[in-house]
Amino acid sequence: MERQEIIDGLVEILKTVRTINPEKLVGVTEETDFITDLNAPSTEMINIIAKTEQKFGVEFEDDDIDDLGSKVKNVVDLILKAKQKA
Amino acid sequence: MQITGRKVAVVGMGGAFPNCSDLADFSEKLFSNQSLIRTWDKATEHGGKVRSSVSGFITDGEMGLEPVYSTLVSNNFPETYIDKYDRIPAGNLATADVGSIWAMLGAQDAIKMAGWMTSETQSEKTGVVIGSGTGGNLILRTAWHSFFELGKKTRLSGSHTVDRTMTYREAANVSCLIKNQGVCEAIGSACATGLGNIGYAYRLIKFGVQDRVIAGGVEGTSLETFIGFDGMQVLSRGFAPEESSRPFDVNRNGFVCSFGGGIVALEEYELAKARGANIIGVIDEYFNNSDGDGDMFYPSFEGQKRMWKGLLSNDGIKPDVVKVHGTSTPVGDSIELLSVVDVLGEEGYHISAPKSQFGHMLGAAGSVEFITALLMLKEQKVLPCLNSTTLNPEPEAFQKSEKWAGPVKPLAAYRNLIPQQSFAKQINRIACLNYGFGGTNSAISISKDQ
Numbered sequence: 001m002e003r004q005e006i007i008d009g010l011v012e013i014l015k016t017v018r019t020i021n022p023e024k025l026v027g028v029t030e031e032t033d034f035i036t037d038l039n040a041p042s043t044e045m046i047n048i049i050a051k052t053e054q055k056f057g058v059e060f061e062d063d064d065i066d067d068l069g070s071k072v073k074n075v076v077d078l079i080l081k082a083k084q085k086a
Numbered sequence: 087m088q089i090t091g092r093k094v095a096v097v098g099m100g101g102a103f104p105n106c107s108d109l110a111d112f113s114e115k116l117f118s119n120q121s122l123i124r125t126w127d128k129a130t131e132h133g134g135k136v137r138s139s140v141s142g143f144i145t146d147g148e149m150g151l152e153p154v155y156s157t158l159v160s161n162n163f164p165e166t167y168i169d170k171y172d173r174i175p176a177g178n179l180a181t182a183d184v185g186s187i188w189a190m191l192g193a194q195d196a197i198k199m200a201g202w203m204t205s206e207t208q209s210e211k212t213g214v215v216i217g218s219g220t221g222g223n224l225i226l227r228t229a230w231h232s233f234f235e236l237g238k239k240t241r242l243s244g245s246h247t248v249d250r251t252m253t254y255r256e257a258a259n260v261s262c263l264i265k266n267q268g269v270c271e272a273i274g275s276a277c278a279t280g281l282g283n284i285g286y287a288y289r290l291i292k293f294g295v296q297d298r299v300i301a302g303g304v305e306g307t308s309l310e311t312f313i314g315f316d317g318m319q320v321l322s323r324g325f326a327p328e329e330s331s332r333p334f335d336v337n338r339n340g341f342v343c344s345f346g347g348g349i350v351a352l353e354e355y356e357l358a359k360a361r362g363a364n365i366i367g368v369i370d371e372y373f374n375n376s377d378g379d380g381d382m383f384y385p386s387f388e389g390q391k392r393m394w395k396g397l398l399s400n401d402g403i404k405p406d407v408v409k410v411h412g413t414s415t416p417v418g419d420s421i422e423l424l425s426v427v428d429v430l431g432e433e434g435y436h437i438s439a440p441k442s443q444f445g446h447m448l449g450a451a452g453s454v455e456f457i458t459a460l461l462m463l464k465e466q467k468v469l470p471c472l473n474s475t476t477l478n479p480e481p482e483a484f485q486k487s488e489k490w491a492g493p494v495k496p497l498a499a500y501r502n503l504i505p506q507q508s509f510a511k512q513i514n515r516i517a518c519l520n521y522g523f524g525g526t527n528s529a530i531s532i533s534k535d536q
Contacts, residue, residue, distance in 0.1 A: 018176040046245040
């Protein structure tokens with residue numbers, strides 16, 4: 001799975017999060033930060049992670065979620081890692 | 087300690103009312119003797135598993151809300167809501183169940199009616215005191231089912247299970263919306279919750295702790311709550327929806343489980359007067375107590391009499407109208423009527439039972455019915471005891487007991503007190519009564535501003 005394909009999928013998830021301004025989702029890159037760039041409430045991050053697991057058919061380790069950074073590339077890396085494991 | 091001379095005014099109100107578009111529609115329907123009770127499809131779709139089929143319910147669409155369903159746990163689980171009229175920001179909606187949204191909408195309306203400036207609303211001297219009966223809700227049920235029955239990870243239930251279900255969620259959500267800096271709490275006293283919160287708010291102002299409080303009770307539409315009471319066999323059945331709630335009628339056979347929200351804005355009287363606020367009513371006194379007989383459910387004649395003594399201990403002025411709890415349950419209504427008659431006598435006032443028109447809103451009952459009392463003060467009309475068609479011509483069984491120390495006449499002897507239709511009369515003072523499981527009794531007295 002290509003990294004850009006994962007980013008596109010993440011943007012689709014972020015569009016369903018009503019507390020994120022849709023205008024901020026134009027031009028999301030690997031360096032985009034969920035918290036500082038998208039102003040995602042920290043409480044929404046776990047919802048985004050759960051929806052990510054569902055969309056990409058993976059299950060993350062709790063330790064990996066605890067250590068997860070807040071940039072898009074961190075989630076992309078985690079998805080690829082989980083897919084490799086599977 | 088009460089501060090002598092410090093009074094509390096009601097300066098705003100709002101809420102969520104079954105089958106009504108807004109407060110004005112609610113008022114118009116009540117004073118034209120309409121019932122707001124309907125057959126509830128959410129109950130009837132379960133066929134014979136649910137005993138009662140009527141409710142004063144409110145749908146999401148009727149409140150201008152659109153659920154956003156979760157893809158994670160269940161097809162019918164509202165992850166959050168869209169406010170079609172953009173009244174509540176998405177960030178506040180994310181932390182709210184439907185009841186909390188109704189509370190926020192009611193608070194907005196109450197503050198608008200009160201005319202509070204932002205600096206007043208966001209003051210350290212402004213509190214929020216709102217509660218609910220919390221009989222159950224879809225959010226907890228779904229989260230628990232996902233974990234315990236489906237064996238899914240906790241994170242699949244989402245990160246808002248706690249804030250959307252915690253005991254004082256309505257108060258917390260309203261506080262986060264209006265950004266007050268004073269007290270934020272919830273009082274819980276079952277079916278007396280709505281009035282209990284208003285009474286507590288009254289005391290906060292009366293005792294000088296706060297100058298303004300947004301107060302009330304909410305009960306969000308919930309089949310989970312409904313089935314709890316349905317299983318107790320205490321809900322009305324066998325009547326057409328509009329005839330199902332019939333306080334004092336000889337054929338009453340249970341209450342109608344309903345939902346709604348009532349929020350009021352209270353303010354220290356002199357502050358309200360000084361800024362030229364429209365004073366809807368003035369609170370004379372609030373009193374609450376417990377039966378003390380160890381019985382969770384059975385109403386207490388003695389407990390209610392002690393409640394009346396406390397309520398009238400201030401100035402002893404009797405009310406023109408008694409807004410009763412009047413649930414349409416066999417024992418509750420008769421004990422309540424007889425305690426009122428024992429204290430106030432057989433004439434000189436009228437009894438109003440708003441549950442006859444919209445059913446029993448549980449944790450919201452006391453506050454929505456408090457609003458009906460404010461509407462009676464405003465309109466100078468008594469709301470009816472709808473469907474109180476026939477009063478028992480025979481004494482109740484408990485009246486024949488040797489232990490009974492109350493009035494011995496049958497309920498039919500008090501027909502003159504119980505109107506079946508709304509009517510106009512001069513109303514200066516109204517007493518509002520509500521009781522709850524656990525033997526808790528609450529009463530408040532309100533008057534027109536003189």
